[in-house]
Amino acid sequence: MFIFRHYKSLVLIAILFVIAIIMLSYNTRHRQAGRQADGFFRKLVLEAAAPFQKLMRISSTGISESWGKYVSLVGVVEENKKLEKAVGELEAELLRYKEGHLEAQRLAKILAFKESLPYDFIAARIIAKEQAALSKIVIIDKGSFDGLRSGMPVVSSAGLVGRLIDVSWNVAKVLLIIDENSNVDVMLHRTRAQGIFSGMGYRGGALKYITKNQDIAEGDEVISSGMGGVFPKGLMIGRVSFVEKLDTELFLRIRVAPYVDFSKLEEILVLVAEEKRRK
Amino acid sequence: MAYYLLLPVLSILVVALQTTIADILFSGRLVIEISLIAVIYAGFRLELPKGSVLAFVFGFVFDCLVSSVIGLFTLVYMIIFVASYAVSLIADTQKLRLVALWGFVFALAEQALVILFYSLILRFDAMSSVPFVFLPQAMVIGLFAPVFFYLMRLVEVYIYGKPLHRLERGGDSRISAEI
Numbered sequence: 001m002f003i004f005r006h007y008k009s010l011v012l013i014a015i016l017f018v019i020a021i022i023m024l025s026y027n028t029r030h031r032q033a034g035r036q037a038d039g040f041f042r043k044l045v046l047e048a049a050a051p052f053q054k055l056m057r058i059s060s061t062g063i064s065e066s067w068g069k070y071v072s073l074v075g076v077v078e079e080n081k082k083l084e085k086a087v088g089e090l091e092a093e094l095l096r097y098k099e100g101h102l103e104a105q106r107l108a109k110i111l112a113f114k115e116s117l118p119y120d121f122i123a124a125r126i127i128a129k130e131q132a133a134l135s136k137i138v139i140i141d142k143g144s145f146d147g148l149r150s151g152m153p154v155v156s157s158a159g160l161v162g163r164l165i166d167v168s169w170n171v172a173k174v175l176l177i178i179d180e181n182s183n184v185d186v187m188l189h190r191t192r193a194q195g196i197f198s199g200m201g202y203r204g205g206a207l208k209y210i211t212k213n214q215d216i217a218e219g220d221e222v223i224s225s226g227m228g229g230v231f232p233k234g235l236m237i238g239r240v241s242f243v244e245k246l247d248t249e250l251f252l253r254i255r256v257a258p259y260v261d262f263s264k265l266e267e268i269l270v271l272v273a274e275e276k277r278r279k
Numbered sequence: 280m281a282y283y284l285l286l287p288v289l290s291i292l293v294v295a296l297q298t299t300i301a302d303i304l305f306s307g308r309l310v311i312e313i314s315l316i317a318v319i320y321a322g323f324r325l326e327l328p329k330g331s332v333l334a335f336v337f338g339f340v341f342d343c344l345v346s347s348v349i350g351l352f353t354l355v356y357m358i359i360f361v362a363s364y365a366v367s368l369i370a371d372t373q374k375l376r377l378v379a380l381w382g383f384v385f386a387l388a389e390q391a392l393v394i395l396f397y398s399l400i401l402r403f404d405a406m407s408s409v410p411f412v413f414l415p416q417a418m419v420i421g422l423f424a425p426v427f428f429y430l431m432r433l434v435e436v437y438i439y440g441k442p443l444h445r446l447e448r449g450g451d452s453r454i455s456a457e458i
Contacts, residue, residue, distance in 0.1 A: 181348070
């Protein structure tokens with residue numbers, strides 16, 4: 001009875017299911033082939049969401065700052081009401097100066113880093129951090145109009161950040177290296193042992209496929225190996241934070257703490273040309 | 280028609296908002312998937328065409344903005360919508376404590392589907408994330424679902440003058456604010 005009464009709705013649901021399955025299989029096939037399918041509607045959603053995300057990021061920063069200010073001023077505010085206004089104004093002014101100073105420092109660091117590497121970069125700002133259970137993604141304010149393409153590596157002054165997975169006209173999505181879906185070919189700087197760095201969300205990452213006979217110690221630096229063709233060789237990734245040798249397993253169990261603090265990331269560099277700039 | 284026109288804008292707002300809230304409350308470690316709660320709400324309260332389109336649009340927007348595998352959440356949200364709709368036909372989904380329970384169950388179901396996809400298709404083991412990410416997130420959704428349903432009931436009363444009724448439920452059911 002239900003089927004007869006709702007056959008039109010059921011047909012609609014069936015159509016939506018078919019579209020979803022086609023979309024998923026198409027994108028999975030592209031992904032497994034190492035390509036990223038750039039869809040028009042996906043670009044449209046990214047573009048449409050960008051203003052909201054910018055607005056919400058500004059609001060959330062404002063709320064966090066206000067909350068932090070409130071917490072730090074509890075007890076002091078009531079002590080001298082006369083000075084409250086002046087302190088508030090001075091703090092706001094100081095905050096502006098500090099913010100400007102920190103930004104200048106960050107940009108100087110990024111500029112120095114940009115100059116130190118033999119690649120061409122495009123600098124971009126993060127406008128949103130989008131996170132699901134297994135996804136760690138940020139959205140930046142540059143897109144294909146600025147010369148970005150899917151697959152380009154993204155770095156910060158601290159080290160490797162991730163790679164572009166979706167590029168719209170004015171914005172792009174960056175898959176962070178701590179995303180559980182991200183794998184990077186890496187090597188240990190000291191021993192040159194090669195493995196795969198897999199993201200583990202906010203817990204950092206794991207270094208996989210390092211055999212038990214390798215000499216690995218906590219504190220060893222992990223860098224990109226250049227294998228796989230996505231990331232250039234020698235980009236800083238992190239430091240070994242934990243090593244465990246289990247008798248039952250073939251490989252060592254290694255945890256890596258990334259150099260990049262993803263919670264504080266604001267500006268990044270997209271590596272647009274791997275060729276060395278020779279002037 | 281206005282509903283279908285507003286849906287894409289609303290979904291973008293919701294997905295962008297949920298990340299901002301998560302960033303403030305949990306420093307980005309957990310996400311309050313308001314979009315998933317909205318899909319469960321659609322399954323429990325809306326008609327089939329409206330609900331299915333909502334699930335599809337929310338899933339697609341979530342895929343575009345958050346997911347690294349496009350299409351995954353579109354499909355998962357559609358499955359969750361159908362499941363929640365089926366549940367609403369056979370079980371009591373009026374009481375808010377039961378909404379919390381179903382929210383928790385559907386959040387776990389969503390994550391189970393995601394793990395299954397990652398394991399079978401992408402050959403990637405996501406089981407290690409279960410205790411750290413999935414269980415806390417399901418609990419967060421379980422906690423927030425009754426709040427969302429209560430707020431939506433207020434919206435329904437504000438718009439229609441009374442809580443929303445679905446025809447196939449015979450019109451004899453009420454949305455309760457009882458906890």
